[in-house]
Amino acid sequence: MSPLRQGRVWKYGDDVNTDVIFPGKYTYTLRTPEEIAPHALEDLDPAFVCGVEPGDIIVAGNNWGCGSSREQAATCLVYNGVSAVVAKSFGRIFYRNAINNGLAAVACSEAVEAIQAGETISVDLDACVVRCDRGQFPFPPVGESLVRILEAGGLVAWAKERLAS
């Protein structure tokens, strides 16, 4: 997976929960990427699925992805080509689901304050820095075990390698 993620910004506020990212009523019936993708952010921003392009990045406030453990809250973004989420903080299960599906989840409050909706930014996972119009902002490196999962391309790919060895 590429350590450099670049794309246009969709900006949202604090405490965006998994029910508005991917409604619970779909969680036991929609399974394929084709079924899941059209419902991303359905109850938060209906314009999102119409306008999202591969590489786009979500920028949000505190506690992005709080609430349910449903993994589609992360995969619905991946299936729409979202390459990273930069937030002030994350709901903990969303964070795990993002990393485990190869979606970069970066906590960087200073970058969130500086970034405007619609601008193009990049997230450099090697240098641990977010670059945007107003400058560049460092974020703490993700731990070693998580890097191994990201490098393998997600948790399932990592586990496959491990089980095969």
Add this chain to the structure above:
Amino acid sequence: MPGSPQTFAQKVLARAAGLESTEIGQIVDARPDVALSHDNSAAIRAIWQELGQERLAIPDRMAITLDHAVPAPTARHAQNHAEIREFVAEQGIASFFEIGRGICHQVLSEEVLVRPGQLILGADSHTPHFGWMGSLGAGVGRSEMAVLWATGELWMRVPESLRVELEGELGSWVTSKDLALHLIGALGQDGALYRSVEFAGPGLVTLSLESRMALANMMAEMGAKNSYLEPDEAVFRYLGERLAARAGTDAAAETSGLAAGAIYPDPDAAYAASHSIDLSQVQVQVACPHRVDNTRAVSELSHIHVDQAFIGTCTNGRAEDIEQVHRVLVGRHIASRTRLLIIPASSQVLGEALARGWVQDLMQAGAVFGTPGCGPCMGNHLGVLAPGEVCISSANRNFRGRMGTPDAEIYLASPAVVAASAVLGRIASPEEVMA
């Protein structure tokens, strides 16, 4: 470094990872005692199959309940359940609970499939529930559960802990739900993000076991990784008696065995923050749309008309909750433009409600009963809302769209407040009805 004072979470994760001790922030490979999943098990199975394994690594440590959409509301939901049943039979998973047995957290507590001091990982965000008995329950995703099924272990970060010291006793009609909403209102929806929330103090033992379950469960809404309520004799007895009844063993021996497995924090363990709450000062609370931390005093909301009142869920669908509803409603009737839906958290809860005559009285009062399970909590079926409607609910989340449409409003409160609101057709405190 071994010997440094440890929090509850540090100790449980050390035990689960086979280590002497752990440091806060350390990432460990933990082997949970129990791996819980539910209606999501068919989707997890599909991921597990990608891993190329023919047999599960930990069938004896798995528990699967069908609870989130039961009985199946559509053919697709039915197909989902059918795949799970096939998987359970093929892999020989003993701890499988059919539709109507109840909600996973309630069922695993009743069945004593989790014990104090253990680690339970669940593909469900309310797994912190198991903190009520002094175990560490944390939610994980579907891919993680699949890997756990295949390998028996998963990475966990040792969390910082937040300590809450409880003193005094709750006032009349004030419940642990109000305590939970009070705390979430004060600290915010991210007030315990990534943290273990650990309750102790003389006020804790004044809470009934079912009240403790509601409190532990609700900490998910503050961002907590897990909850922990220091277990006492009442906890060990509840579990011990159930174990003994099932296995035909001696209750006293089971109880002391459970007590021996309990884990307590060291007295000088390090906490990221500490709070003290005088229970006698907690007021009846309501969480307003669309945030759990948007809390108000019930008296400020008496102008809000209620279309649907809902009693149920893993938070407040137990016997104690239905008993409170019964106290408010017996001999009364719900308002003409309001409906009251009661969905017990388990078949045992429903059995008790029947045996004690509550069901008949509540049906006379205008209540409708549903099959034990999660009900309409997350918008699948059995009482979802129409656009423009208002629901007052004993559940845990009032997020926009949660109960099926983004154009409805959900208020969260204790079962007694939900019952009083059903009687008056508007948000109300039990005192207004009982006066």
